[in-house]
Amino acid sequence: MNEYDSNRIFDIAKNINYAKTDNLKDANCYIINTCHIREKATEKVYHDIGRVKKQFKNRKKPIVVVVGCVAQAEGDLLLQKEKYIDAVVGPQSYHKISETILKIEDEKKRLNSTEFEVVEKFDSLNHIKNSCNSVSSYLTIQEGCDKFCKFCVVPYTRGAEFSRSTTELFKECQNLVSNGAKEIILLGQNVNAYEFKKNKLSNLISDLSEIKNLKRIRYTTSHPVDFTEDLIEIYGKSTKLMPLIHLPVQSGSDRILKKMNRKHTVKFYLNLIDKLKKKKPSLKFSSDFIIAYPEETDKDFEDTLKLMDKVEYINTYSFLFSARPGTPAAKLLKIDEKVAKERLERFQKKAEEIKMNYRKTLFQKKSSVLFENSMKEKNQFFGRDQFSNSVIVSSNENLIGQIKEVMITKGNRNTLFGELDHKFKREIFAA
Ligand code: SAM
Ligand code: SF4
Numbered sequence: 001m002n003e004y005d006s007n008r009i010f011d012i013a014k015n016i017n018y019a020k021t022d023n024l025k026d027a028n029c030y031i032i033n034t035c036h037i038r039e040k041a042t043e044k045v046y047h048d049i050g051r052v053k054k055q056f057k058n059r060k061k062p063i064v065v066v067v068g069c070v071a072q073a074e075g076d077l078l079l080q081k082e083k084y085i086d087a088v089v090g091p092q093s094y095h096k097i098s099e100t101i102l103k104i105e106d107e108k109k110r111l112n113s114t115e116f117e118v119v120e121k122f123d124s125l126n127h128i129k130n131s132c133n134s135v136s137s138y139l140t141i142q143e144g145c146d147k148f149c150k151f152c153v154v155p156y157t158r159g160a161e162f163s164r165s166t167t168e169l170f171k172e173c174q175n176l177v178s179n180g181a182k183e184i185i186l187l188g189q190n191v192n193a194y195e196f197k198k199n200k201l202s203n204l205i206s207d208l209s210e211i212k213n214l215k216r217i218r219y220t221t222s223h224p225v226d227f228t229e230d231l232i233e234i235y236g237k238s239t240k241l242m243p244l245i246h247l248p249v250q251s252g253s254d255r256i257l258k259k260m261n262r263k264h265t266v267k268f269y270l271n272l273i274d275k276l277k278k279k280k281p282s283l284k285f286s287s288d289f290i291i292a293y294p295e296e297t298d299k300d301f302e303d304t305l306k307l308m309d310k311v312e313y314i315n316t317y318s319f320l321f322s323a324r325p326g327t328p329a330a331k332l333l334k335i336d337e338k339v340a341k342e343r344l345e346r347f348q349k350k351a352e353e354i355k356m357n358y359r360k361t362l363f364q365k366k367s368s369v370l371f372e373n374s375m376k377e378k379n380q381f382f383g384r385d386q387f388s389n390s391v392i393v394s395s396n397e398n399l400i401g402q403i404k405e406v407m408i409t410k411g412n413r414n415t416l417f418g419e420l421d422h423k424f425k426r427e428i429f430a431a
Helices: 002-014 039-055 069-074 076-081 094-107 118-125 166-178 201-209 229-234 254-260 266-279 298-311 337-360 422-430
Strands: 029-034 063-068 087-089 111-113 136-140 183-187 216-220 244-246 284-291 315-320 366-374 380-384 390-394 403-411 415-420
Touching (some): 002 063, 002 136, 029 039, 076 087, 166 183, 166 201, 183 201
Parallel strands (some): 063 087, 136 183
Antiparallel strands (some): 366 403, 380 390
16 A cells, blocks of 8 residues: 555655656655554664765755555654654655645744644546556555554544545546556455445445556555455456455454454354355465463464365465554564564465465466566566465567466476466467
């Protein structure tokens, strides 16, 4: 979502004649978009500002604006702690970024803009053309969260659930497709809670599927509890909806799920997966896990490992519990650091084994790959298959924006390598 927000911030700043530069030294304004989900992300902000300071030692100071959830959470504290920062702008106030920059330029004021103005934000963004021209483009459809998992800052930094107008989303999607997008990734902290005037995520997917040149639709991140029957049904209908579902579970222990306030059990989660697979047997799953949540016992952790075996996730994102200020879990006693690290290592080793076993099943088979960009190496192109696996092939033809059948020949933990399936192509033409 930060990537989507950063692109939109650029679209707004363009209107006051700012342009992007890749060269750090050239910039006269830095906008640092931030994440507050885990501790390290906050540290990164200070690190980034340190880097800017170094570049501008003995030179005119550039304007420095911190945007996003760290700005929201820390507000004035950030301005007090780091005098180099000219303004903090929360994730629901960034539509005012041009005003903020102009005020800093003209009035040399330091500003705090961290109001929750999500309706106003999207009203204003709806009038500004989304200039993103990536083959795979993000589209924020929903923001905020009402779930209040005990560990999570999102309800405090992004605010309450808000869903954007279906008509405006259709327009923005059409615009992205006319810019060259072939795939749209619908975004929301709780994306399957999307609801605008009785239109749910399933209705939005059906509507967007009508856009002719749009070939693929994905969405992230969904909560198991909001996986309604209509959304399950659509897997039996839509050919554009990709067969990988990111379905965070966080833990395989009912005891821990309850402590986290996740609002479901392991049984409920596995039932949901069963129902989805009945609708579409080719479905695969990825997930997020928090390891060493306060009071997690060895047994709880073993239950998490068992769940991994059952679901056979093709991808997992695992994090050690990070105490976030202001959340209920921050007050709880943390697990011993050594034990926590050992568990994370064991988890990641197992996740890697499951992933590699899956990836081996892809070798010498065909995958349908949408090519997104070219690589530094001559004639190499990067794309993703239907399950979001990264694939690289060589080709004399420019493949960007095309979907091709690829024979996967080898791969490692991050990337699959393949060859364009000319034989297969000939068969199609002969048919
Ligand atoms: N809404 C999604 C859900 O319900 O699972 C998750 C969105 S959250 C922005 C992304 C991931 O960050 C979570 O799934 C969780 O694994 C991780 N996360 C959030 N808070 C965390 C914390 N305090 N410590 C460690 N990981 C955390
Ligand atoms: Fe955070 Fe997701 Fe829980 Fe909402 S559902 S509080 S975003 S982890």
